[in-house]
Amino acid sequence: MRKLSLVFVAALVFASGSIFANDIENVKPTKSLSAQISKILADNNFSNAEVNLTAQVRFTLNGEGEIVVLSVDTDFVNLERFVKNKLNYAKVDVANAEEGKLYTIPVRIAG
Template sequence: MKKIKVIYVALALLATMGVFANKGINIKMEKDLSSQIYEMLKQYPLELKSDDLTAEVRFTINNKGELVVLSVETQNDFLENYVKSRLNYKKVDVGHGGSGKIYKIPVRITA
């Protein structure tokens, strides 16, 4: 009975360490991905009629390493079309393990 308890504790420690190890890699990849998106949107400045435009972009990455925009939630149709045209099917560097997940990122464009 004592051996079973020791095995359970060891398995719990290994599972906990595995969860924490994977979390750091995902956070770094998401921050790198958001900086790549920032650079893609920054390359094409636009003239704004209002001071501040915001949107929430949902996207995934296909097996070719390209962004696929699923939706852009915003009140401004121009911003929606702008984000889709600048990001959809653009190549990003995510390494391995980035495809198949759905990401959500806020986008704010200021004048």
């Protein structure tokens, strides 16, 4: 009986150790942001002639979890307008994002 309780306690110690070893807080918000931004920008009206347009988008998040676009670095004015109109003050759901932190993501419109 004593050995059974020792085995049970050892199993609990190992189980609790593996539970606490998983670091859930270490998930980077940029991957989640990138996926959400991709969904927001997926619905576009660019023609087949306007494929492979690229831009670097710098933005921050405000206290309400909304994207605030700071700049769109691209040579295509229509892409810049499109990105600003779609993303500016778009609500995103990110748990570990810091308010006021600058984020930069690449955007590419593919055909």
